[in-house]
Amino acid sequence: MDFLRPETLAEALELKASMPDAVPIAGGTDVMVELNYDHRRPSALLDLTRIPELQQWSDGLRVGAGVPYVRIIDELGAQLPGLAMASRTVGSPQIRNRGTVGGNLGAASPAGDTHPVLLASDAVIEVASVRGTRMIPAADFYLGVKRNALEQDELIVAVHLAPAKGPQQFSKVGTRNAMVIAVCSFAISLFPEENRVGAAVGSAAPTPRRALEAEEFLASALDFKAPKPLLDSVKREFGELVSQAASPIDDVRGSAAYRKHALAVMARRTLGWAWQQLVDGEKACA
Amino acid sequence: MTLTPAELTSAVSGGIGTSPQRPDGNLKVRGEFAYASDLWHEDMIWGATLRSPHPYARITSVDITEALKVPGVYAVLTHSDVPGRNLYGLEHKDQPVLAVDVVRYQGEPIALVGADHPETALRAMKKIVVTYDVLDPVVDMETAVDDTPLHPGGNLVRHVPIRRGSQDVTADVVVTGRYEVGMQDQAFLGPESGLAVPAEDGSVDLYIATQWLHVDRDQIAAALGLPQEQVRLTLSGVGGAFGGREDLSMQVHACLLALYTGKPVKMVYNREESFYGHVHRHPAVLYYEHGADHTGKLVYVRTKMYLDGGAYASSTPAVVANAATLGVGPYEVDNVTVDAYGVYTNNPPCGAMRGFGAVQAGFAYESQMDKLAEALGMSPVDVRVRNAMTEGSVMPTGQVVDSAAPVAQLLKLVQDKPLPAGTSTDIRELPGGVSNTTHGEGVVRGVGYAVGIKNICFSEGYDDYSTARVRVSMVSGSLAAAVHTAACEVGQGLVTIMQQIVRTELGIERVTVLPMDTTIGNGGSTSASRQTYVTGGAVKAACAAVRSRLDGRTDIGDEVIDETVEWRHRATEALDPETGQGNAHVQYGFAAHRAVVDVDVELGLVRVVSLDCAQDVGRALNPQAVMGQIQGGSAQGLGLAVMEEIQTSGGKVRNPSFTDYLIPTVLDMPPMSIDVLELADPHAPYGIRGVGEPPTISSTPAIVAAIRAATGLALTRVPVRPEHLTGT
Secondary structure (H helix, E strand, O other): OEEEOOOOHHHHHHHHHHOOOOEEEOOOOOHHHHHHOOOOOOOEEEEOOOOHHHHOEEOOOEEEOOOEHHHHHHHOOOOOHHHHHHHHOOOOHHHHHHOEHHHHHHHOOOOOOOHHHHHHOOOEEEEEEOOEEEEEEHHHHEEEOOEEOOOOOOEEEEEEOOOOOOOEEEEEEOOOOOOOOOOEEEEEEEEHHHOEEEEEEEOOOOOOEEOHHHHHHHHHHOOOOOOOOOOHHHHHHHHHHHHHHOOOOOEOOEOHHHHHHHHHHHHHHHHHHHHHHHHOOOOOOO | OOOOHHHHHOOOOOOOOOOOOOOOHHHHHHOOOOOHHHOOOOOOEEEEEEEOOOOOEEEEEEEOHHHHHOOOEEEEEOHHHOOOOOEEOOOOOOEEOOOOOEEOOOOOEEEEEEEOOHHHHHHHHOOOEEEEEEOOOOOOOOOHHHOOOOOOOOOEEEEEEEEEOOOOOOOOEEEEEEEEEOEOOOOOOOOOEEEEEEOOOOOEEEEEOOOOHHHHHHHHHHHHOOOHHHEEEEEOOOOOOOOOOOOOOOHHHHHHHHHHHOOOEEEEOOHHHHHHHOOEEOOEEEEEEEEEOOOOOEEEEEEEEEEEOOOOOOOHHHHHHHHHHOOOOOEOOOEEEEEEEEEOOOOOOEEOOOOOOHHHHHHHHHHHHHHHHHHHOOOHHHHHHHHEOOOOOEOOOOOEOOOOOOHHHHHHHHHHOOOOOOOOOOHHHOOOHHHOOOOOOOEEEEEEEEEEEEEEOOOOOOOOEEEEEEEEEEEOOEEEEEEEEOOOOOOOOHHHHHHHHHHHHHOOOOEEEOOOEOOOOOOOOOOOOOHHHHHHHHHHHHHHHHHHHHOOOOOOOOOOEEEEEEEEOOOOOOOOOOOOOOOOOOEEEEEEEEEEEEEEOOOOEEEEEEEEEEEEOOOOOOHHHHHHHHHHHHHHHHHHHHOOOEOEEOOEEOOOOOOOOOOOOOOOOOOOOEEEEOOOOOOOHHHOOOOOOHHHHHHHHHHHHHHHHHHOOOOOEEOOOHHHHHOO
């Protein structure tokens, strides 16, 4: 197996074009597990950790694919509260020091912790190849279980995510109080100026998935200009629609019925917290 | 010389009753300790194991031709290459070293590959062609005895009955229940690993992470067809055990490959293989009926319990005896009916794990005590205290408890501890933690109590002993001692305890613990909470022999004083096979817990807020190590209460990874307030009482009782899953 260590993005794209089987590796928190278990034996690993562009974020926001979770939590929490909350639930401190959003997107596991936030926040994934750059909305990025929209010669370069324009919440159920893979998860982003919300579920369908009917329901049921205390009936209906958006399975981590139930609970609660933040005139995360 | 330990303690620092630093402590904290998986030998090759994908199948052919052709492969071995007895086992020799014509569990070893690189071995292993005639597995422990016989003698491994007092007495208040305990794993962090080095004379040295060098050696020698002296074992660095290393894993396999190839052979399991490579805690189904009078005094207890031993016997017979003899708990009951059955199925083999039969019974009888309290309108503590055994109480086996049994005192100690503050508003302290599932919504608090009993040391007439050698000589002008045993240090701190005992007994501060190996006599198993008792007793006795030769001298010139002692605890008796009567146990240990939990009743998530414990340890030779044992045992009990289970379906393991087999993290385990009683047992060295297992028994039912108190649900199965709490 070759271990390729490009110093620049251009060099990395050339290598990827010439060796489409090369597996990109950043933090290695997914890839190395697969290698250790002999689940894959790529002809080459493409180490992206030396490329400065991937390790940076810029105003706007354009977050390099190789920025580790710990920096998102520590440095971007105010601007991207939802992403920071999801990042905080990833693995252990060691994993958060190494793991990246780019890696989460590359693996495209339905249980990846940041996916629901990216969906609910209208994130756009910037991918590149020697042929050029593509901007892929998160909603179009996840194609199936561990399958994403990348072409063979493309690398994930960055995630474009506007600073939060309203309250954001993320919630994840696991059967341990830390360091646990999601049984199911949920993210909500409020866009008060646009009179709408983004909502998405994780680990409850073959891909992370937006809850479009739930979003539409809230857009019509809520008055963002003069927010009043939420009616329980609104929360319940929203929870129900989120639950309906999921098509979970029974597996070793939980039953499909439990996942649907838990999604409804998380949707009700996170909507309540986000709305309260709006009512309180706050934008920061809890 | 008749100095007492108390007087001697003052002579040197680091004696008993203090908590000196572990000799292996710094290395482990710095990540420099050499575990068995770090073993290395020049010119060594790597072994790999081909395992059955089926829980039950007939093997119709095994073709190794293509595997042998892989460059770098030195050997591919099957059962026909086992030169000695192709069967081993702790109590029954029923488990093949390599499967012959049938596999009885998923993961059963069929063939071995030795190759120049672990990758080569894996590649070659995939080229071995095995054809199977897949059979319907037997997976239900309650009906297994009447199902397809998996072994020549049928599927009953052992039935232990106990009949005490009246068998048809009636009572004012009766509560019944059916309880289930899921399959828990020891989840030690250091996977199975060892290095076998062949010698020119046809003998072999094995460096190995194990719990019991001598019984490993005896089984290996029999399988290799070698005299015992030609199989030499040295303990390597052990990364935890908890019972999971009492049985053989790769020991014989590595030796077979080494002797066949003439090369040193290393074998290391990865985490997934480790789940298939060792026995687990027996899952159990337990039926109970408790009868009491209106004052809460127990009139009778009747129970029928099934323990699933899986495909091979391992230590099932002893586990069943423990579940039976300890099956009513630490309570006085005059009329007892117990039928405990250990059975064969095609589920993963089960054997020793911390608590060993007492854990399964403990969950059930403590659940029953809570149910009884509710039926009587009494508090859970009061109904337990009303029936608590004391010194002089009679066990269901007829055995008189002849040392301290402070059951009521332990319960009152945990009851009187201050309760934690009310439910937090900090999400880090709420169910779900930073997963941000609740800011207080749906969170209900509950409090629960439990107490448990565990036998210490080996039981039922087993000749349980340990051998210790203590050698004293002059080093740099002062006396120095070396202590040598074959008793395994698996992380519990025996190395420290042995140093402390020698310091105390001989007044010599510099004590070296020699590597543990089979050049000295049997040290017995590192299990049954017995090493401080038995090997500690042996070291103490060896020191006494040295001390009499030392005769008070502090300068012995060129003389070397070297004494080896074989030391036994008092004898025990077999159980009567009809009535279960007999003085079967050496000593009893007791612990009590009070658990406080916050339950998110809508999401079914639990946070254990506090888990306080009181335990009698007879005497705390190393107070810090005692606390560590109580904390660790309690955490393992917490795991069984709310998360730890090997899930099987049709005999297949569904979660052989630490991604899906969850053990508690530091954020799941609350800080503990611990009361340690030191009520000396006059029969034991220094009065000590085994400490490692009792806290594992009461922790689980206390937590489940607290969850019941919070939710009002019956919760008859552990681990409690979110689905059980939400009804989805």
